[in-house]
Amino acid sequence: MQEFPKGFLWGGATAANQLEGAYDVDGKGLSIADALPGGPERFNIVDQPDFDWKIDPDKYTYPNHEGIDFYHHFKEDIALFAEMGFKCYRFSIAWSRIFPNGDDAEPNEKGLQFYDQVIDECLKYHIEPVITISHYELPLNLVTTYGGWKNRQLIGFFENYAKVVLTRYASRVKYWMTFNEINSALHFPVMSQGLVSSNGGNVMQNRYQAWHNQFVAGAKAVAIAHELRSDLQIGCMLLYATTYAYDANPVNQLAALKENQAMNHFCGDVQVRGKYPLYTESLMNHYGFSFKDLTVTADDLAVLAANPVDYIGFSYYMSTAVNVTDKSLGTANGNLVGGVKNPFLESSDWGWQIDPTGLRIALNELANRYNKPVFVVENGLGAKDVVAADGSIHDDYRINYLREHIEAIRGAISDGVPVMGYTPWGCIDLVSASTGQMSKRYGFIYVDLDDEGHGTGKRSKKDSFTWYQHVIETNGDTK
Numbered sequence: 215m216q217e218f219p220k221g222f223l224w225g226g227a228t229a230a231n232q233l234e235g236a237y238d239v240d241g242k243g244l245s246i247a248d249a250l251p252g253g254p255e256r257f258n259i260v261d262q263p264d265f266d267w268k269i270d271p272d273k274y275t276y277p278n279h280e281g282i283d284f285y286h287h288f289k290e291d292i293a294l295f296a297e298m299g300f301k302c303y304r305f306s307i308a309w310s311r312i313f314p315n316g317d318d319a320e321p322n323e324k325g326l327q328f329y330d331q332v333i334d335e336c337l338k339y340h341i342e343p344v345i346t347i348s349h350y351e352l353p354l355n356l357v358t359t360y361g362g363w364k365n366r367q368l369i370g371f372f373e374n375y376a377k378v379v380l381t382r383y384a385s386r387v388k389y390w391m392t393f394n395e396i397n398s399a400l401h402f403p404v405m406s407q408g409l410v411s412s413n414g415g416n417v418m419q420n421r422y423q424a425w426h427n428q429f430v431a432g433a434k435a436v437a438i439a440h441e442l443r444s445d446l447q448i449g450c451m452l453l454y455a456t457t458y459a460y461d462a463n464p465v466n467q468l469a470a471l472k473e474n475q476a477m478n479h480f481c482g483d484v485q486v487r488g489k490y491p492l493y494t495e496s497l498m499n500h501y502g503f504s505f506k507d508l509t510v511t512a513d514d515l516a517v518l519a520a521n522p523v524d525y526i527g528f529s530y531y532m533s534t535a536v537n538v539t540d541k542s543l544g545t546a547n548g549n550l551v552g553g554v555k556n557p558f559l560e561s562s563d564w565g566w567q568i569d570p571t572g573l574r575i576a577l578n579e580l581a582n583r584y585n586k587p588v589f590v591v592e593n594g595l596g597a598k599d600v601v602a603a604d605g606s607i608h609d610d611y612r613i614n615y616l617r618e619h620i621e622a623i624r625g626a627i628s629d630g631v632p633v634m635g636y637t638p639w640g641c642i643d644l645v646s647a648s649t650g651q652m653s654k655r656y657g658f659i660y661v662d663l664d665d666e667g668h669g670t671g672k673r674s675k676k677d678s679f680t681w682y683q684h685v686i687e688t689n690g691d692t693k
């Protein structure tokens with residue numbers, strides 16, 4: 215049987231805004247995540263023309279404000295990760311802890327000290343930190359005052375922020391990523407770009423302008439990182455949903471190819487190859503504008519060309535299928551990707567189509583497209599867990615999902631794909647990005663909190679905890 219490489223980075227992944235809590239503690243400013251309502255309201259805001267980002271406790275709940283209070287429990291939580299044998303831990307830095315308003319002249323030392331402690335706690339157990347610089351937590355002021363990422367000024371603010379955190383932590387942290395799921399903005403630009411419909415203009419042009427600014431900002435971070443430490447690895451992070459044509463109808467095949475270009479490949483093509491792909495103009499024309507309509511300088515293009523990322527980090531939860539010829543087919547749900555229901559696949563409670571083979575395909579596609587290492591930095595099953603009377607949590611459905619996906623990674627390795635590691639999402643239960651609530655759980659570690667944030671916050675081990683511990687200990691035995 216194909217073995218996992220020595221030094222394979224087994225671990226888990228989280229994001230600051232979904233677990234830290236302490237949203238206004240020690241000088242932290244507000245971020246987008248702090249102003250997003252929990253529950254069904256969350257997804258509706260993107261199309262509310264008058265959405266104004268005002269925190270309104272009478273109208274909304276804000277589960278991110280407390281999270282799972284990792285801010286005060288990180289030692290206990292990292293000790294549990296260590297007990298599972300984690301080789302790495304992927305987390306993000308909350309930009310608004312470091313620059314509370316995003317445009318501040320000086321960083322907030324207390325915020326920097328918090329991540330000093332988190333990093334040192336990981337290193338104490340020989341856990342390699344893997345840091346996402348920006349994960350759906352843009353400082354709110356950059357949205358309300360500057361209009362989000364479509365404003366070029368954000369390039370400078372981000373560069374400043376990236377320089378501060380990279381300089382502070384680079385000697386202790388080798389693995390980094392720039393923007394979480396940068397391509398998710400195609401469908402939901404709120405969390406990653408700070409854009410809502412009320413920004414006006416051609417909404418798709420806004421998104422592509424915002425992307426351009428993010429590409430340049432990310433490339434500048436890559437330059438800073440490599441200057442600080444030549445062996446530092448800094449990647450992009452893509453939301454990858456393997457996309458099939460529903461059938462052999464060439465019309466559907468072409469539609470699937472276009473969908474792949476728009477969703478799965480565009481951002482990676484720019485960030486990994488350092489230049490815009492050949493299909494750029496056709497893609498933009500489809501949305502009613504031209505590349506010439508964007509503000510892009512010659513210097514921007516030079517920065518992109520000089521600073522491609524080192525590896526491709528990506529999240530993988532599901533696949534999707536495209537059919538433009540038969541309108542009677544039902545839509546498959548997903549938080550950020552749609553498509554039609556694939557009759558060969560089962561779905562999670564939230565309608566996400568479970569497809570381990572799709573992960574093997576994704577790994578082959580990405581590694582061979584770019585000829586660079588790939589890192590599965592998110593994967594997992596969101597499910598409702600039940601605590602038995604004796605306190606145990608039997609999450610065999612999660613174990614089955616993860617086992618099949620790890621076996622798919624093994625398959626990809628046997629196909630010749632250089633896979634750096636695997637960090638399942640939400641290794642400890644945390645607030646869901648799409649629902650803003652707790653009951654959609656991913657963790658190996660259960661956290662006693664409900665959708666209203668009520669509960670003891672106590673951590674307990676699910677069955678998957680011991681199972682994953684064995685996987686890591688044996689470097690890949692999933693039995």
Ligand code: BGP
Pocket residue numbers: 229232350394395453529549592596639645646647648649654
């Ligand atoms: C990705 C995000 C994560 C995470 C995950 C699961 O899109 O990068 O932040 O939350 O999906 O999604 P959800 O929490 O909506 O189930």
